[in-house]
Amino acid sequence: MIAADDFRLGLYVHWPFCQKRCPYCDFNVHEVGLEDATDHHRWATALVRELQHFAPLAQGRRLTSIFFGGGTPSLMQPETVAAVIEAAQAEIGFQNDIEITLEANPTSSDADRFTGFRDAGVNRLSLGIQSLRDKALLALGRQHSVEEALAALTLARAAFDNISFDLMYARPRQHFDDWQVELAEALALHPNHISLYQLTIEPNTIFDQLTRKGMIQPKDEDETADFYLATRQQLAAAGYAGYEVSNHAREPHFESQHNRLYWAYQDYIGIGPGAHGRLTSNGQKIATRQHRAPSVWLDHVESVAGHATVTRDVLSGEDRLAEALPFGLRLTEGMPLDHYHRLANAPLNAKALAVLEDEGLLTTSDGVLKVTDQGRPVIDALARYLQS
Numbered sequence: 001m002i003a004a005d006d007f008r009l010g011l012y013v014h015w016p017f018c019q020k021r022c023p024y025c026d027f028n029v030h031e032v033g034l035e036d037a038t039d040h041h042r043w044a045t046a047l048v049r050e051l052q053h054f055a056p057l058a059q060g061r062r063l064t065s066i067f068f069g070g071g072t073p074s075l076m077q078p079e080t081v082a083a084v085i086e087a088a089q090a091e092i093g094f095q096n097d098i099e100i101t102l103e104a105n106p107t108s109s110d111a112d113r114f115t116g117f118r119d120a121g122v123n124r125l126s127l128g129i130q131s132l133r134d135k136a137l138l139a140l141g142r143q144h145s146v147e148e149a150l151a152a153l154t155l156a157r158a159a160f161d162n163i164s165f166d167l168m169y170a171r172p173r174q175h176f177d178d179w180q181v182e183l184a185e186a187l188a189l190h191p192n193h194i195s196l197y198q199l200t201i202e203p204n205t206i207f208d209q210l211t212r213k214g215m216i217q218p219k220d221e222d223e224t225a226d227f228y229l230a231t232r233q234q235l236a237a238a239g240y241a242g243y244e245v246s247n248h249a250r251e252p253h254f255e256s257q258h259n260r261l262y263w264a265y266q267d268y269i270g271i272g273p274g275a276h277g278r279l280t281s282n283g284q285k286i287a288t289r290q291h292r293a294p295s296v297w298l299d300h301v302e303s304v305a306g307h308a309t310v311t312r313d314v315l316s317g318e319d320r321l322a323e324a325l326p327f328g329l330r331l332t333e334g335m336p337l338d339h340y341h342r343l344a345n346a347p348l349n350a351k352a353l354a355v356l357e358d359e360g361l362l363t364t365s366d367g368v369l370k371v372t373d374q375g376r377p378v379i380d381a382l383a384r385y386l387q388s
Contacts, residue, residue: 329382
């Protein structure tokens with residue numbers, strides 16, 4: 001049986017290729033040249049086949065969202081996207097209001113494909129602008145200019161009614177006042193949805209190496225907290241509700257339904273190299289992961305098995321809580337305590353909660369656990385403490 005909180009079902013499709021890896025990126029991406037020699041028909045066939053392998057686990061549910069992530073999914077051919085969407089509808093089925101998102105880089109070659117993606121069935125575009133400053137884009141290793149980003153946004157609006165774009169802030173050497181001006185410029189573009197991510201230095205990235213050599217100096221925790229709180233205030237003043245730590249929508253129907261599925265710890269199928277999935281079966285939460293290497297993934301999917309799953313683990317109550325709690329606390333509406341109890345099979349750590357409430361970092365009201373504005377910059381630490 002599928003519990004009520006797990007009824008929604010998403011599909012994540014990982015496209016592993018980028019023209020160039022960004023220095024802050026720790027995702028499973030692999031560089032391809034400007035003359036992309038990818039066999040798109042072969043990839044479309046393999047993605048469909050792996051989807052068909054997982055489809056029976058939907059257990060009668062219909063998809064509420066599909067998300068093409070990466071990598072750079074806008075390097076895909078629209079025909080490849082269409083093949084996956086058509087197979088998902090045929091093998092699993094769609095809710096009437098399904099959200100289908102594709103991430104895109106704002107280079108001119110990608111923007112030319114926007115109409116093709118729309119015709120393939122995509123109804124939401126997420127544009128990776130990252131900055132409205134050319135020097136910052138260069139430092140971030142991006143392949144586009146501000147001019148190209150704005151041109152891509154114009155083209156995207158001609159094809160889609162639902163558009164989001166990303167910006168990155170709290171960058172090394174970024175001044176607080178400059179960020180507020182840049183954010184005001186972004187809001188003047190009137191996006192439906194905007195995702196604002198603080199730059200974090202992830203292990204084994206180029207930025208990690210540069211930090212260790214003293215060549216870049218990341219912001220400290222106090223600085224990033226100042227950036228974060230001022231950012232939320234500026235967005236709220238402009239009419240953008242912060243429904244999650246990094247995500248803001250002009251109206252509720254522009255919120256990312258697929259990402260909401262993750263934060264609510266609901267089910268999703270993951271296909272493509274390195275994709276993760278979470279599926280409920282017979283009362284158990286199953287964690288899946290596909291092989292990361294594109295060539296190996298292709299070989300496995302094309303073999304008799306028809307998939308490239310390398311791990312399939314049944315998660316314990318402790319495992320489920322460790323995953324779900326940081327996600328649930330990221331949502332502005334908080335995490336229902338009954339959802340917490342069902343995941344953990346145990347009551348909340350009352351002593352730890354009392355400490356965090358006294359410090360003004362968490363609240364419990366009407367059966368919901370919420371993080372305060374003061375606690376949002378340290379959500380992961382709060383989640384760990386509640387489980388200690």
